[in-house]
Amino acid sequence: MFKQLSTFLAALTVGLYCHAQETFPRNGAYDERPGRYAFTNATIVVDSKTTIPNGTMLIENGVIKEVGKQAKIPAGTIVVDLKGKYIYPSLIDLDSDYGMPEVTRNRPGGGRQTPQLESNKKGAFGWNQAVQPENDASLMFTPDAKKAGDLRKIGFGTVLVYSHDGIVRGNGALVTLTDEAANKALLNRKASAHFSFSKGTSSQTYPSSTMGVVALLRQNYYDADWYAKEKNKEANLSLDAFNQIKTLPSIFETNDKYSILRADKIGDEFGIQYIIRGGGDEYQRIKEVKATKAPLILPIVFPDAYDVTDPWDADVVSMAQLKHWELAPKNPAEVAKAEIPFAFTTAGLKNKGDFLKNIKTAIEYGLPKEKALEALTTLPASLIKAENQIGSLKAGLLANFIITSGDLFGKDNVIYENWVQGKKYIIAPLNVPDIRGTYSLQVNNQPGGKLQITGSPEKPEYKVLIQDSIKITPKVTLANELLTISYQPDKKASGTIRLTGWIAGSGLAGEGVLPDGTVVPWAATLSEKYQQTAAAADTSAIKPKETGPIVYPFVGFGNETLPKAETVLIKNATVWTNEKEGILQNADVIVQNGKISKVGKSLAAPSGARTIDGTGKHLTSGIIDEHSHIALFTINEGGQTSSAEVRMSDVINPDDINIYRQLAGGVTASQLLHGSANSIGGQSAMIKLKWGTSQSDMLMPDVKTIKFALGENVKQSNWGDVQRVRFPQTRMGVEQVYFDHFIRAKEYAASWKTYNASSKKQSLTAPRRDIELDALAEILANERFITCHSYVQSEINMLMHVADSLKFKINTFTHILEGYKLADGMAKRGIGGSTFADWWAYKMEVKEAIPYNAALMYHEGVTVAINSDDAEMARRLNQEAAKTVEYGGVPEEDAWKMVTLNPAKLLHLENRMGSVKAGKDADLVLWNAHPLSVYARPEFTMIEGTMYFDRKKDEEKQKTMLVERERLIQKMIGDKSEGKPTQKPQASQPKMWHCEDVAGMDTELR
Incomplete structure (x- = not known):
């Protein structure tokens, strides 16, 4: 006792003299102790590559002083013997909302609301309230004892917190999970910058789509750069803040594989390598994800099996949903295999307690343990440049560590303590008595059967065996060394035996109460010590769980391996050349290196070519x-x-x-x-x-086009009375929009021309880059081409006159259902018409449409194309072209050009596509019949010499898909029968978009 008191006083004395001065006064006496501890005889996992068996770690004042085998323990140090235990660095999460205000999306209720065009944020901030670089997480952070405790339980000691609101979200703060004040927890107030594709709480109308978010972000980067250089500028606190955070490690939150690629594209434009938080489906496009060179933050959220017991329910689950359920746990292993740096996050988990369980699942699916540990410690620390503070157990770093019973990712591992900045937080009792074994049980000095205790010391499992035939699972409470056991010895018995006792040497003893209330002694004598079964082999060495293949794309009819370009000879086909040669009978076509090599008769097959017999079939361009x-x-x-x-x-x-x-x-x-x-x-x-x-x-x-529109949609005619805010609201207003924007574009282009031509360019500030006006200036320079949605003659005339007066060109009028009324004016200006064959009467704007429209424009010399504007109709555009033969007597070859060569001309691609000619892209279709027939169907569809559709292979795919689908359904049914959680099937149908669709556009924005 005296020795312990001396140690305590020595430690206290050192603390009083050595502790740093503080700026925070206290109401009471100061009692600062150095927290000098020595943890001995432990297996110390310094980092994922370094482990010290039987090592010692010294900490003092919340900092690691020394780690090694022969560490010298100073006088006054509290020694903790951790024989048989492990020490790991505490875990780090780079995507946390811990201690941050809850983000509430206060959308006014009660029907459709008046559009909010401008920001309602007060102050000299930027124009769009979804861009909030001024958010400073360190000013918003408040420690939360409960959430900190929940995270410490699963091993975390440090988290990166930030506001999860908006597209530009401001800076993040690095904090520890201490229960002390915020000033103690805050490690770095400006640790990172944060971005996303979500508008968050912003109720402004713009942006209303992901592509709008991308444009807003791009413009913001350009504006910030200009703002930093411009001398006579307006005040903009948002751009000030953006310029301060843009050099920090930048973390972009995404929700799927394609969002990762989209975010990286923005980063590439501005020389920024984002750290990207993914959505857990990276394995589906792993090569493209790897090519971004972006470090990833991976959620560890795996979907539950769908309840597909009912066949009708099973029918609504897509192949992609079925396969993702099986393959999602494999995602971390695939990312690791691709050598992509990654960290893990708890974000997205409904229950944070599932975190380590899911990590262990990922390990079962092939994730190496060292990669798992790296993803939770050293890698996240290095990503935010905090490796000199956290992430490993090295001298000089914070004393953030956890004490475990064994391998952190082992099946029965227990986290005993989590130390944060040298302060101990108890998760489970460290020195639990091991009472496992088989005991002879006596109740009231009479044989009572056997008591078997298995499981782990921390979580024992109990069984009472009576006469070796009756096995009972009792209710047991073990607190410290006090034990309570209750069980019903016989199902026919009228009551329960209740035993209360304690650990007595190698046995158990105490008093009990029989069902009749008699108090009796009881004892359990150890007869057989618990035999630890052989430890399972390291899971990293176990063959990962088998799964079905990853397909590209990750949907039904996906390919396990992508098709490759071939050298092909197509013989004896009827070839629709779309050239002066017309339709060739019994002709041959050779495809090499993705191009059409030769067109003719009796051609010899090149070396290694595959020969396809086209006898009785028709070959066309795609x-x-x-x-x-x-x-x-x-x-x-x-x-x-x-x-x-x-x-x-x-x-x-x-x-x-x-x-x-x-x-x-x-x-x-x-x-x-x-x-x-x-x-x-x-x-x-x-x-x-x-x-x-x-x-x-x-x-x-290289194809640079843009969509314009006229008519009802642009003035929001059918959007309801509440939509009376956005200009224009009339067709006259639409005309003014064009004048206004192109006049500004002319001035914009002139300002850049003046700047670029100036001899004093170096001393001038460049004009503000405006990516909206960039596109319009390209139209004026004849570098970008307009496709205009149109119906009514008067409006079409209007836009042609606007173009004439401002000297820009309309490339194509699409829909153009009243094109027959002004085809002469279109032909005179060289404007093409892309129309429907026979759509009409579906709204007021098309009440004067006629089926002869395409033919009448064709006879006036307009380049006419037949388009779909519809995912379903596009599958039979050959039949739509055939209608122009019926309605208007267009020759068959010219009708066919309306879906091949003519659209190529309108798109300025006729030098590459649209006809069967040597030197053009080998985009070819072999039809089983005349291509304008309702009975025609492709035998194959080739793009640049690669077969992307083959009817015979399609039949094989359908059979394979049915087998794979049923395998996955049976596997899900097996999960349910084992008691694993399931979810209700959710139908997932592909969206068939049309021009006017605006509702439900982007879940990512919410």
Whole structure:
């Protein structure tokens, strides 16, 4: 006792002299102790690569002083013997809302609300309230004892906190999970900058889509750069704050694999390597994710099995949902295998207590343990440049560590204590007596059977065996060394035996109460010591759990391996050349290196070529859909009257099943247009339907087009009376929009021309970069081409006159259902018409549409295309073209050009696509019949020499998919039968977009 008192006094004396001065006064006596501890005989896991067996760790004043085998223990140190125990660095979470104000989305109720066009935030802040770089997490942070305790229980000691509100979210603060005041917890008040694709609480109309968010972020970066250089500028506190945080480690929150790619594209434009918080589906596009070079923060959330017991319920679960359920636990292993740096986060977990359980599941699916530990300690520390404070057990770092019973990721591991900045937090008793074994039980000095205690010392499991045939699970309470056991010895008995006692040497003893109330002695004598079963082999060495294959794209009809370009000879086909040669009978076509090599008769097959017999079949160039909305996550940015700054290329969805369906209909390329929610829409994206490839592989970046619109949609005619805020509200106003924007674009282009031509350029500040006006200036320079949504003659005339007066060109009028009324004016100006074959009477604007429209424009010399504007109709554009033969007598070859060569011309791609000619892209379709016949269907659809649709392989795919689907359903049923949690099936249908669609555009914005 005297020795212990001496040690305490020595420690207290050192603390009184050595503790640093504070700026916070206290109401009471100061009692600061150095917290000098030595933890001995422990297995010390310094980091994922370094482990010290039987090591010693010294800490003092919340800092690690020494770690090693031969550490010298100073006098006055409290020694803790951890023989058989482990010490790990405490865990780090880089995506936490701990201690932050709750983000509440106060959307006014009661029907549709009046649009809010401008920010309602008071002060000299930026114009859009979803951009909040001024948010400072350190000023918002308040420690939360309960949440801190919950996180400490699962091993965390440090978290990065920030406001989870808005697109630009301000700076994050690095804090520890101490229960002391905020000044003690705060390690770094400006540790990071944060971004997302979510508007959060902003109720402004703009942005209303993910592509609008991308444009807003891009513009914000350009504005901040200009603001930092401009001398005579307006006050903008948001841009001031943005310039202060943009050099910090930047973390971008996303919710899926394509959002990762989208975020990285923004970072590349501005020279920023984001740390990206993913959505848990990175494995589905791992090569593209790796190519971003972005470190990831991975959620460890795995979906429950769907309850598919009812076949009708099973039918609504998509193949993608089924496969993701099975493969989601494999995601961390796939990321690790790809050598992508990553950290883990608890974000997204409904129950934080599932965190370590899910990590262990990921290990069972192939994640190496060292990678798991790295992802929780050293890697997150290094990502936010805090490796000199946290993340490992090295001298000079904070004393943030956990004491465990064994391997952190072991099945029965227990976290005993979590030390934060040298302060101990008890999670479970450290020295629990091990009472496991088999005991002879006596009650009232009479044999009472056997008591078996198994499990772990911390979580014992109990069984009472009576006459070796009756096995009873008693109710047991063990607190310190006091034990209470209650059980019913016989189901027919009228009561329960209750035993209360204590640990007595190697046995148990105490008093009990029989069912009749008699108080009796009882004892349990150890007869057989518990035999620890052989430890399971290291799970990192166990063969990972087997799963089905990853397919590309990750939906039904996906490919396990992507098809490759071939050298092909197609013989004896009827070839529709769309060239002066016309239709060739019994002709051959050679495809090499993705191009059409030769067209002719009796051609010899090149070395290694595959020969396809085209006898009795028709070979054409692939169909090109000039007006499509497939393969997009959203189509309208309706927040403002002009959205020229947004790009459809930012929201391409390669997983859309409509890509595959349209390949089956002979379509090889589509122009993906913005919708018609505003007068000046967004920049279009031209893609080839390369099923299974990446967004960038599909995209044709050199095609520069943009969507304009006229009519009811842009003035919000059918949006309800509440939508009477956004200009324009009349067709006259639409005309003024065009004048206003193009006049400003002319001035903008002139300012850049003057700046670039100036001999004093270095001393001048460049004009403010405006990405909306950039697009309009490209139209004026004839570098970007307009496709205009149109119906009514008067409006079409209006826009042609505006273009004439401001000297820009209309490239294509799409829909153009009254084109027959002004085809002469279109032909004179070289404006094309992309129309429907026979759509009419579906709204007032089309009441004067006629089925002869395409033919009448054709006879006036207009370049006419037939488009779909509909995911379903695009599968039969060959039949839509055939209608122009019936309605108007268009020759068959010219009718066919309306879905092949003519759209290529309108898109300025006729040098690459639209005809069967040597040197052009090998985008070809082999039809089993005349291509304008209702009986025609493609045998194969080829893009640049690669078979992306093959009818025979499609039949095989359907069979394989049915087998795989049933395998997964049976596996889910097995999970349910084992008592594992399930979820109700949720139908997931692909969205069929149309021009006017604005509702429910982006879940990511919410």
